[in-house]
Amino acid sequence: MRFSYQRETIRDIVCSTNAHPNAGQVFNLAKKLIPKISLGTVYRNLKQLEENGDLRSIYDGNIARYDRNTEPHNHLKCKKCGALVDVNVHDNDIRSDMKKKFQFTVDDIEMTIIGTCQKHTK
Amino acid sequence: MRFSYQRETIRDIVCSTNAHPNAGQVFNLAKKLIPKISLGTVYRNLKQLEENGDLRSIYDGNIARYDRNTEPHNHLKCKKCGALVDVNVHDNDIRSDMKKKFQFTVDDIEMTIIGTCQKHTK
DNA sequence: ACCTCAAATAGTAATAGTTCTTATTATTAT
DNA sequence: ATAATAATAAGAACTATTACTATTTGAGGT
Numbered sequence: 001m002r003f004s005y006q007r008e009t010i011r012d013i014v015c016s017t018n019a020h021p022n023a024g025q026v027f028n029l030a031k032k033l034i035p036k037i038s039l040g041t042v043y044r045n046l047k048q049l050e051e052n053g054d055l056r057s058i059y060d061g062n063i064a065r066y067d068r069n070t071e072p073h074n075h076l077k078c079k080k081c082g083a084l085v086d087v088n089v090h091d092n093d094i095r096s097d098m099k100k101k102f103q104f105t106v107d108d109i110e111m112t113i114i115g116t117c118q119k120h121t122k
Numbered sequence: 123m124r125f126s127y128q129r130e131t132i133r134d135i136v137c138s139t140n141a142h143p144n145a146g147q148v149f150n151l152a153k154k155l156i157p158k159i160s161l162g163t164v165y166r167n168l169k170q171l172e173e174n175g176d177l178r179s180i181y182d183g184n185i186a187r188y189d190r191n192t193e194p195h196n197h198l199k200c201k202k203c204g205a206l207v208d209v210n211v212h213d214n215d216i217r218s219d220m221k222k223k224f225q226f227t228v229d230d231i232e233m234t235i236i237g238t239c240q241k242h243t244k
Numbered sequence: 245a246c247c248t249c250a251a252a253t254a255g256t257a258a259t260a261g262t263t264c265t266t267a268t269t270a271t272t273a274t
Numbered sequence: 275a276t277a278a279t280a281a282t283a284a285g286a287a288c289t290a291t292t293a294c295t296a297t298t299t300g301a302g303g304t
Contacts, residue, residue, distance in 0.1 A: 002299090024290085039291090040256085061181060076220065087220070104238070105237045108237070121227060160283045161262090165261090184291090186261085
């Protein structure tokens with residue numbers, strides 16, 4: 001993959017936040033640095049960076065958001081503020097359980113824990 | 123909510139399968155019974171049935187699929203055949219853990235366990 | 245520094261899934 | 275049976291994403 005200033009900028013934007021931005025948000029931030037950047041470039045590069053293992057995508061409803069954390073992990077989603085926060089849930093039991101009960105070989109567990117974060121609990 | 127033959131047909135279609143069909147698939151099945159039914163009617167009614175608690179929706183990537191099972195449960199997704207199968211994972215530990223560690227009140231855990239089902243394991 | 249050439253880009257058209265609009269039809273209370 | 279209004283069919287519109295294409299750019303060789 002050849003160097004491109006656009007791709008590096010896109011990578012830096014995603015990697016400098018834990019907000020899990022979507023393509024549109026990355027595009028808006030990128031425009032401040034590269035006014036002529038196009039939305040297609042953002043989509044193409046986010047996909048390439050994901051295929052390359054530099055980023056990972058997560059679906060929030062029907063839209064893709066990008067995560068700088070490529071290690072296996074899960075998310076807490078607050079339905080009051082929409083925030084998505086990385087969290088690690090111990091899932092070895094789940095993996096072995098699925099194997100034993102259903103002969104199902106687990107590759108990945110996509111888990112989003114939905115609820116209300118401490119900011120909105122009084 | 124007033125009675126409609128279209129809505130009852132849509133409900134019956136989703137409730138008669140465990141295949142978790144999407145809107146397009148429900149539409150195609152509904153057309154066999156009501157040739158003039160429109161796609162908008164399918165979308166509108168699926169949404170209403172979900173709001174009513176008769177069905178629930180799950181996202182498979184970025185598309186919505188409908189599930190007759192409205193009880194809390196999770197899914198196994200085989201990446202070979204795309205099949206989505208209901209499964210119950212014990213998650214009381216997760217709920218109490220999130221509360222204790224992050225003061226996060228859990229409403230629901232959306233969990234899709236991705237891997238290979240026994241049909242494709244030799 | 246200049247040339248070459250494939251890879252990447254900007255701009256725009258196209259697509260997929262879904263929601264909205266509107267004139268017409270169907271259900272239900274009276 | 276009639277009136278009031280919720281639901282429909284048909285198609286336009288919208289949102290997120292991907293594809294197309296002429297032009298530009300990065301990197302290696304000269």
